[in-house]
Amino acid sequence: MLDDPLSLARLQFAFTAATHYMFVALTLGLAPYILFNQLTAVRKRDGARMRAVRFWGGLYVLNYAMGVLSGLVMELQLALNWSGLSDMFGYAFGAPLAVETMGAFFVESTFLGLWIFGWDRMGRWAHWACFLVVTVTAYASAYWVLVANGFLKWPAGFRIEDGVAVLDSPWSLMGNPSTLMAFGHVATSALLVGGALVCAVSAAHLRRGNDPDRMFHRGVRHGTAVLLLAVMPVVTVGGAQFVLYGQEPPTSGMTYSAEEIAAIESEGASSAVEAAGMAGDGVMMGSWMLICIVAGTAGLVWLMNRLDRWRWVHWMLMALPVLPYAASIGGWTARETERQPWVVRHHLTTADAMSDLSPAMATASFAFFTAAFAVLAAATFWLLVRFARRGPEGGPLAPPRPETEPEDGAQVPARTL
Amino acid sequence: MELVPVLFLTALLVGYFVLAGCDVGLGMLMPYLARTRGERRRAVSAAAPYFLGTEVWLVGAVGVVAGLFPGLKTAVVSDLWPVFAVLTAGWLLRDAGLWLRARTDARAWHAAWDAAIVGGSWTLAVCWGLAAGALLAGGVLSPLALAVAACTVVLFLLRGAAFGAERLVPVPSDAGPAEGPHSALSADAAARLTRVLARAGLAVLAVAVALGALPGALEGGRPLAAGAGAVVVAVALAAMAGTEGPGRSRHASAAAMAVLVPAVGLGAALPVEPVPGAVLVLVSVALAPMVPLMVAGQAALYRMLRRPAPASGFFARVSPAPAGGALPGGSRFRPTGVGGPRAGEPHRT
Numbered sequence: 165m166l167d168d169p170l171s172l173a174r175l176q177f178a179f180t181a182a183t184h185y186m187f188v189a190l191t192l193g194l195a196p197y198i199l200f201n202q203l204t205a206v207r208k209r210d211g212a213r214m215r216a217v218r219f220w221g222g223l224y225v226l227n228y229a230m231g232v233l234s235g236l237v238m239e240l241q242l243a244l245n246w247s248g249l250s251d252m253f254g255y256a257f258g259a260p261l262a263v264e265t266m267g268a269f270f271v272e273s274t275f276l277g278l279w280i281f282g283w284d285r286m287g288r289w290a291h292w293a294c295f296l297v298v299t300v301t302a303y304a305s306a307y308w309v310l311v312a313n314g315f316l317k318w319p320a321g322f323r324i325e326d327g328v329a330v331l332d333s334p335w336s337l338m339g340n341p342s343t344l345m346a347f348g349h350v351a352t353s354a355l356l357v358g359g360a361l362v363c364a365v366s367a368a369h370l371r372r373g374n375d376p377d378r379m380f381h382r383g384v385r386h387g388t389a390v391l392l393l394a395v396m397p398v399v400t401v402g403g404a405q406f407v408l409y410g411q412e413p414p415t416s417g418m419t420y421s422a423e424e425i426a427a428i429e430s431e432g433a434s435s436a437v438e439a440a441g442m443a444g445d446g447v448m449m450g451s452w453m454l455i456c457i458v459a460g461t462a463g464l465v466w467l468m469n470r471l472d473r474w475r476w477v478h479w480m481l482m483a484l485p486v487l488p489y490a491a492s493i494g495g496w497t498a499r500e501t502e503r504q505p506w507v508v509r510h511h512l513t514t515a516d517a518m519s520d521l522s523p524a525m526a527t528a529s530f531a532f533f534t535a536a537f538a539v540l541a542a543a544t545f546w547l548l549v550r551f552a553r554r555g556p557e558g559g560p561l562a563p564p565r566p567e568t569e570p571e572d573g574a575q576v577p578a579r580t581l
Numbered sequence: 582m583e584l585v586p587v588l589f590l591t592a593l594l595v596g597y598f599v600l601a602g603c604d605v606g607l608g609m610l611m612p613y614l615a616r617t618r619g620e621r622r623r624a625v626s627a628a629a630p631y632f633l634g635t636e637v638w639l640v641g642a643v644g645v646v647a648g649l650f651p652g653l654k655t656a657v658v659s660d661l662w663p664v665f666a667v668l669t670a671g672w673l674l675r676d677a678g679l680w681l682r683a684r685t686d687a688r689a690w691h692a693a694w695d696a697a698i699v700g701g702s703w704t705l706a707v708c709w710g711l712a713a714g715a716l717l718a719g720g721v722l723s724p725l726a727l728a729v730a731a732c733t734v735v736l737f738l739l740r741g742a743a744f745g746a747e748r749l750v751p752v753p754s755d756a757g758p759a760e761g762p763h764s765a766l767s768a769d770a771a772a773r774l775t776r777v778l779a780r781a782g783l784a785v786l787a788v789a790v791a792l793g794a795l796p797g798a799l800e801g802g803r804p805l806a807a808g809a810g811a812v813v814v815a816v817a818l819a820a821m822a823g824t825e826g827p828g829r830s831r832h833a834s835a836a837a838m839a840v841l842v843p844a845v846g847l848g849a850a851l852p853v854e855p856v857p858g859a860v861l862v863l864v865s866v867a868l869a870p871m872v873p874l875m876v877a878g879q880a881a882l883y884r885m886l887r888r889p890a891p892a893s894g895f896f897a898r899v900s901p902a903p904a905g906g907a908l909p910g911g912s913r914f915r916p917t918g919v920g921g922p923r924a925g926e927p928h929r930t
Contacts, residue, residue, distance in 0.1 A: 225895070229680040233673055239640060240669040243647055243658055254651025255860045262648025263864055267871040270637040274878035277633045280895055281885055297874065308867075334863035525662065532670055540677050547684050560684065560895060 169526035173245045173518050176530045178500070180241060182493050183537045184234035187544070189492050190227045192306060192351065193358020195299040197386065198224055202295060206288045212377035215556050218283075219379070220362070222560035223548060225280060230544040232273065237533060239265065245529070246507075248517040253508055256322050256329045257312055260337065264308035272301035280561070306354075307347050314343030317499075318408060319508050324418045329511075342408060346499075348401035352394045353495070356455060356488040359390030363462070365552045367481035370472055374555060384462075384471055384481065391459035399452060402495075409502075412510070419511040428513060432505025444497030451491035458484050583855045590645050594842045597638035598709075599740075602838045604628040604635060606741020607748075608675060608702030610774070611695070614745055614767045621695065622683075624767060627748040628698075629679040630895075634882045636676070649856050649864065656852050661712055664721065668708035675701025683895070706737040713841065716849040717799060717807060725798045728789035735782040736814070736841065739821070740834045742778055745771030746827035775830040779821035782837075786815055802849045810844020813837070 198220050205213035239261070243250070249257060275297040282291055321336025322329045331337070366383030375381055420428065458480060465477050503509055507517040521529075551559055607614075607628040615624040646654045658665055678697030682690075710733030714726030749768040790811050793799055799807060817837035821830045845851075856864075 226684070229676075233676050233680075236636075236640065236676070237669060237673060239643055239647075240665065243643060243654060244662055244665055244669070247655060247659060250647060250651045250654060254654070255648065255857060258644075258648030258651060259860045259863055260648070262644040263867040265637075265644030266641040266875075267868045270641050271871055271874050271878060273633050273637045274875070274882055277630065277882050278878060278885065281630055281882075285885060297878075330857060331859040331863070334859055334866070337863065519659070519662070521662075525666070529666055536670070536673060540673075543677075543681060547681070551684075 167523060167527075169521040169523055170515055170518055172523075172526040172530040173521060174514065176526075176533055177241060177245070178497075179534050180234060180237055180537055181500075182496065183541050184231065184238050185492060185496055186489055186541075187227050187231035187234060188306070189350075189354045189357040189489070190361060191224070191231050192302055192354035193356070194220065194224050194227070194361065195295075195302050195358075196355070197358055197362060197390070199292075199295055199299045200386075202292050206292050209288075212379070215377060216379040216382070218561045218563075219556035219559050221279075222562070223361075223365075223552060225276070225560055226544060226547055226551065228276065230540060233540060234537065235269070237537075241533070245519050245521065246517050247519040249507055249512065252327065252512055252517075253315075253329045256319075256331050256337070257315060257508075259331070260308045260311035260315070264305050264312075268301045268305035268308055272298055272305060275301070283561070284563070303351065306350055307343075310343045310346045310350065311337055311340065314340040314346055316506075316508050317503050318342035318413045319415050319511055320413060322415065324511075342405070345401055345405045345408075349398065349405065349495075352398040352401060353488065353492060355390055355394040356398060357485070357492065359387045359394065360455075360485040360488050361387075363387030363391065363481045364483075364485050367478040368553065369555060371475060371478040371482075375472075376556060379556065381472055385466060387481075388459065388462045388466055388471070391455065392463050395452070395456055395459055416510045425510050428505060432513060432515075434504070437501045437504050441498045441501035444494035444501070447494030448491045448498060451487040451494065455484070455487050455491070458487070586645075586649050586856045586861065587853055590642060590650065591842060591846065593638050593642040593645060595839045597635065597642060598838045598841055599835045600631070600638060601635035602737050602740035602834070603744035604631040604741075605675075605702045605705050606737045606739065607745050608679075608698050608741070609706060609738055610741045610745060610771065611699050611702075613774075614749070614770045616766070620749075620767045621691075623749060623751065624745070625679065625682055625695075625698065627745065630886050632676065632679055634879060634886075636672075649860065650853060652852055652854050657712075657716065661715055661721070664708050664711050664715065668705060668712070671701045671704025671708060673701070674698075675705060677701075706734045709737075710734050713845045716845055716851065717793070717802060723798075725789065725792040725795075728785065728792050731785045732782065732789050732814075733841065735778055735785055736834070736837050739775065739778045739782060739818075739830070740838055742771045742774040743827055743830040743834045746775060746825075747831065772826040774825075775821055775827075775834075776823070776825040779818045779830070779833075782818045783815065783822060786811060786818065799848065803847055807844055807848030810840050810848060813840040813844075 198217060201213060201220065202217045204210070205217055242261075275294045278286075279291065279294040279298060282294065286294075315337060318340055320340055321333040322331050324330070362383050364387075366380040366387060369375060369380040370384060416422075416425070462471065462477065462481065465471050465474060471477060505513050505515070507514045556562070607624060611621070611624050611628075615621040646657075674697040678694040678701060682694040682698070684690075707730065710730030711721055711726065713733055714723075714729030715721040717729055718725040720726060746768055749771060750765050751768075790808075793804070793807060793811075814837045817833040817840075820833045824830075
C-alpha cells in the first residue's frame, strides 16, 4: 500500500492535517480566554492579571507558531499534490481559501505581531484591541476553511460547464449547511481544548503550591466554567450534522448518473478507511463522555470549595487535555473518511483529484513532511510543557531584562555553519 | 475592472519580494555577518519580527492564485513541482528556526536552528530564482534559467545587506562598557557588502541578458518586457555600485526586487484569465472590510519595528526569572496588592 502515490499523498495529507488541527484547536480555544483575561486586567489596571496574560499569551504564541508552519505546508500541499481538484473545482474550492489567506490569516498574523512587539509600546486599550482582532480573525479563518471543507461534503451553488465547475451563488457557498454546523461544532470543541489546557496547567501549579497572584486559583475555575458551558453545545451542534447523512447533495447528478455514483462508491469502498472512520467516531464520542464526567466532577468539587486542595482532582485535571485532543483527531478522521471515495461528493473522486505524482515524488514528499512535522510538533509540545511548568516567571512573553551574557564576544565556531 | 484582480495579485507578490527579501537575505548572510554569539542573537532578532509580517503576503498571494487564477496555478506549478516542493521545505525549516531558536539556552539548540535559518533562507532564494528562470527560459536546467537564478539570489543578498546595514546597529542600552569602535561589526560588514554585491549583480545580470538575447532563449515570451525589467534592475544596481551603506541601497534594492515580479510575469507571458463574476463578488465582498485592517496593521507593524534590533526580546533570548518579582519600569499598571508570594513564606511542596 505504501508504494502507491495516491496512498502516500492521502496519508501525508491526513498526518499533516491532523497535526495542523491540534495546534489550531488550541489557538481557537485559548484566544477568547486570553482576550477576556486581558480585558479584565486592562479595565481594572491590574498588574497581576497582566502578568497572567503574559503567561498564557506566551503559551499561545508558542502554539501559534506550529499552527502557522503546518498551515503553510497545508496550503502548498493542496496546490502541489491535488491539482485535479483545482482543475475542476478551482474557483469553487479555491475562492474561500483565498479569502481565508487574505482576509483572515494576513490580518491575524499582522496583529499578533503588533501584540507581541507592541507590549508596553502602545496604549493599553489599543494593545487589547490588537488581540481582539487576532481572536476574531482566528475564528473567521476557521469559518472560511470550513466553507471550503463543507463544500466538499455538500457541494452546492454551482453548475458544470465543460467539466469545470462554475460558481453560481456565493451565498450558497457561505451558507452551506455542512459548513455552518461544522463551524459551530469546531468552535465549541476548541473551547473544550482551551478550557482543558487552562485547567491542566493551573492544576499542575496548584498541586505544587505555586500560585503567584492567585492566577492559577482563577485559572482552574475559569477552565472548569468553560468546560461546563461548552460540553453540551458541542454534542448538540455535532449531533445536528447527522441530519445530512444519507441525503444527496443538491448538485448530485450533474457529473455522474446515479448508477455511476453507486458503482464508484462500491468500487472505492475500503474496509481500512471505514474502520478508521468508525474508530474516529468511537474515540470522539467516548472522549466526550469522559470530558462530561471530568467537568462535572470538577464542578462539584468547585461547589465544595476543594478545587485548590484535593490532589486527586489536580491529577485528574492534568490528564484531561488528552481527551479533547483525541476527540478532535477522531472527529476529523470520521468526517473525512465518511466522504471517501469522493473528494467532492458525487463529482470528483480522490484518485482523480491527485496531481500526476511519480512514486519518487510522492515518497520524497511524504517522507520529508511527515518527518519534519513529527520533529516540529514534538519540539513545540516539549516547549509548551516546559514553559507551562515554569510558570509566569521567565516565560516567552516575560518582560526583557537588560543583562548581557558573559560570553557575548565569544567567537562562534565555524563548524556551526 | 478585469485588471483589478491581476493588479492585486501583482501587488501581493511585489510586496512579498520587497519585504521578505530583507529577512530572507539577512538569514542568508548571517554566517558572514554575525560571528559572535551576541551578534548572532542580534541578527536573528533583526530578521525574525519581520518574517511574521512579510510571509503573510506570500500566503495571501498563493491563496489568490489558487482561488482566482487556477489556470495560472496549473501553468506555473505543474512543471516546477520539485522546485516548489523544495521551496516549501526550505520555508518550513527557516520559519521553524526563527521561531524556536531563542526558546532555550543550549548551544546545540541554537546551532541547529541557526543552520535551519541559514539553509532555509538560501533554499528559498535559490528556489525563487530557479522558478523565475524556468518560467522565462522554459526549463530549469537551461543556462538562461541558471543565470536568472543567480541574479535573483544576488538581489536577495543585496536586500538583506541593505536591511542589515541599518537594523544591525546595536541599541545603545545593549553596548556594555567594554565595547568600543567594534560595536557595530555586523552592520559595518553588511554596509560594505552592498557595494560588492551590487557589482557582482551587474556582472551576473550582464551574463543573463547576453544569454537571453540569444535567439530562442526566451520561451515564447515577450522579450521586450523581460528586457525592460533587466534595464531597471541594471539601473538600480548601478546606483548602489558606487557607494556603500544603507541610505541609497535600501530604496535601490527594493526597486530591483519590485521589478522582478512584473518582468517575469510579462516576460514569460504567464496565462491570466478574467475572474468569473460570482467568484469576484464573493472575494470582493469578503475582503473589502478587511483591506483597511490589512493596510493599517502592516503600516503600524513596520513603524513599530523601525527601531534598531535589540539583542534581547522574544526572538533573541530566553528571559531569565526576574528577582523579587518587581514590575518593569515604565509599566502603565500599578502593582496589585492582591495575593502573590510574600517574602519568607515557604512553598508547600
